[in-house]
Amino acid sequence: MKNWLPVFRYLLRWTLLVLPLSVAAGSAVALFLWSLDAVTDVRFAHPWLLYLLPLAGAGIFFLYRWGGKQADAGNNLIIDEIHEPGAGVPLRMAPLVLGTTLITHLFGGSAGREGTAVQIGGSFAEGFARWLRLDKEDRSVLLMVGIAAGFGAVFGTPVTGAVFALEVLTIGRIRHKALMPCFMGAVFADFTCSAWGIHHTHYHIASHQNLPFYTLLATSIGAGVCFGIASRLFSELSHGIKRIAAKVVPRPEWVPVAGGLVVIGMAALPGMTDYLGLGVHNPDPAAVTLVSAFHEGGAHTWSWLWKLLFTAVTLGTGFKGGEVTPLFFIGATLGHTLAVLTGMPVDLFAGLGFIAVFAGATNTPIACTLMGAELFGGEYLLYYAVACFTAYCFSGNTGIYLSQRVSLSKSGEMLPGKTLRDLRK
Template structure:
């Protein structure tokens, strides 16, 4: 009997591994398709800037589609986290195509949003669809959902190690689901390999102006102090971003009960912000621009020019876009906000702009997502192991400074941060 039980357990694990690989191939392919189309619609928007004036109408169309046919899909990333906590309800299959279409519409018409939400939701939706016919145990469904998140995150950013750790770290802050880590690592690397095999490209970031500490000891007490100040600022900005998004979203839901009208109001607000700012740098993803003089995420790593207010503008554009219900996610705009904040503080503190842009980029995300380990590993994957020490410092301090308000409402806390009130539900 014992031998039979061991055989059944091994068969269950072998089946779970096979399902994770198959799922990751599908997720990696979906992410490649998404990245190709995201690049295409971004180019179309740059070629036809008048599309911004249709953003309110486009947002209404997507909101109507979700309201009429989306069901639970409108829960987005929070629904994925809810299903990781309790896999019983499953994730709708329709979530993947809906969020793909919704995100492409957001970027085609100039909304300031990201792409991680799309990848995570496609990963969770595909993982749930793969699991459904096999009647897996709840624990295995939970691990497969986490592997789907890992595959999507790792594939869309080209950071498979960070993707796997993000998947096990994000659901419960302070209590990572380490049992699922091997499966998440497998799925994340397979998803990334498949996405690259399809020829989908990723943005490359380089901290060229500063040698890494493994090559030359550039870190001294003064620079470490400046990095600590940057980290605290990034944590407070991350807290502000999450608080503003949740607050504005709640007010829009209260003031505008009909969900179809919220993106119309948000789209008009984005247009007003564009007219006030007088430039298109803060629309869309913000990674690149055909305008050589534009402030973009990549330009913040290559230009010695300081842009003291760019992070404020990008934060305002993104808070309005996300709170109004546009699809896409927050991570790439958070990268922009963090890099621009690092650039601004580098000018004020007399620090290397390239280094502070890179550190700020991952630190704001660490605070907003409450995933400091994943963001540290992402920084190492993006910038190289030579910057590991400042990355650990900046992500850890930003996490501590960001309080208990992250961008994901369904996140749970198994720890209490010093100097902050206890999070909801914390004993």
């Protein structure tokens, strides 16, 4: 019993620290998701708003120039602060990213929501840490809790949120010290978000007991390779567009204007409006969406590539929002295409792509395998793991978060202290 007292004290202390942060983050995420649905409905009702996207991009640029300061670094700033505490994560990050993400979606930019939720959680965590005057180590753990809370609440996947917060920081190493605080934070935040009446999208994969084991396993491995290549293409294209735009466009405030014009030009092509916005639902029953990708005929052969291009241009030119939901869309529609080509079940391979492209782009195969179980059920857990770990290996030493540290490269090389940004250089 005496040996348990330190454990009880540890759990009680972190429960008291995590609970108010999780309630605040979960409530803010609920407000964000409700607002996101509202602005998406407005955009569908008024398609002409797309033509104001360049002006919206310029507005986002000046909002961050005048009031954002280092907040413009987004998720990378939070990762850097966890590894090497410095100036801190500004509290203004939360309202800024929430507002500018809604602007992006209102005017048709192709973006997600994970980045916003994670930045809300990280910003709140920094505020709590300063108010409580926590030391550097506890502040670092609380920032990880903020990531877990934001991620767990925005997708309704608390176990994934906790593991994602641990796994995303360093490739090849997980900090178990923050395991219980992150788990508690993700659970409390998800519960709070749900208590506000927020409902998450449900996906269903039917049982396919008649499929030969080795055929399905081999096809899952091959699909995982394709998912990994798609992950790498998205990461490299997003970073490349950002780098090239900074060199080619003469003034930085014109970069999002140019990006908005490119998105308008692509959307003018027949059928391309399906790839604007979040992409989860669409009032047009014939549109390609994340949900439709799980059904026969619900996606076109190149739907995944079009969504990849729309999102890379949107985020690479300075619009705000997350990458994860577009990665879900890219993966699910690519899985749909591969299923049609190989004769495999569309719903199962859409699910594999959903999680595996995300795994490759964020270098978090364990979290994404768990996400498959949380979203789709555990019947195909082995294939979730096969697809996610294969995609992780074939995505290369890149990712959407350049501040990720690399403790152990995918080829087994020790690279302590290096970041993905360093490896790109």
